[in-house]
């Protein structure tokens with residue numbers, strides 16, 4: 001009896017220590033740097049893309065603002081790409097825009113995720129494990145009336161010059177080369193409608209970048225069929241809680257667990273999934289999965 005009481009006390013202490021650590025880790029962001037080698041084309045020397053995602057801003061996420069200011073100050077960034085889930089509470093748009101201020105001064109493009117439209121709900125982690133990975137959120141009877149200020153955020157982003165790629169495409173020129181961008185609204189809640197791309201977008205000399213919040217296979221395959229060089233996504237939080245040396249247990253969509261964070265070949269494209277900066281306010285933990293933004297250096301292969 002006394003032995004089992006001691007065991008229970010030890011397990012409780014261990015769980016408390018683990019949760020305290022995971023809360024601490026969830027506020028310790030890192031800048032992850034990757035180099036992506038692409039087919040050479042005229043005028044293409046290097047493009048520095050800052051990929052940000054899943055800020056889930058709510059009061060108490062104080063670490064995000066100074067971290068992003070430092071990243072902006074210390075690095076060469078040609079374009080900022082945001083793959084959504086910016087908000088974690090209805091009243092947090094001013095915190096979000098204040099944290100993004102140094103990045104909004106740079107060229108940028110964005111798509112939204114479900115947590116730009118709908119505020120997070122308190123859920124059991126078991127819900128994610130039980131959910132059929134091949135069925136998206138709206139098929140589970142979730143909400144359909146947005147309660148987050150997505151329109152205000154979209155207006156602030158576009159006013160700053162960022163391109164809204166929600167089911168849209170665009171061709172621009174950055175760092176001396178044509179940049180063909182295309183994006184979809186969040187496939188996790190079935191808002192994705194793939195944009196029609198024109199011949200200018202398909203120009204073989206252009207660098208093609210695709211954006212989606214949730215990396216569902218149907219979207220990745222469409223991008224890949226258009227010879228998109230790099231596809232950027234968020235949503236998975238890298239699993240948020242990863243088993244050391246094993247990886248994530250769940251990525252909340254239909255890609256392989258191994259593709260839940262970082263770079264993965266996807267047909268003839270390169271998929272980059274950001275583990276994101278934030279968490280749900282109801283699960284402020286990360287384990288073996290630091291909050292992150294990524295600086296992607298796109299260079300021609302030798």
Ligand SMILES: [Fe+2]
Nearest residue numbers: 054085115235
């Ligand atoms: Fe997210």
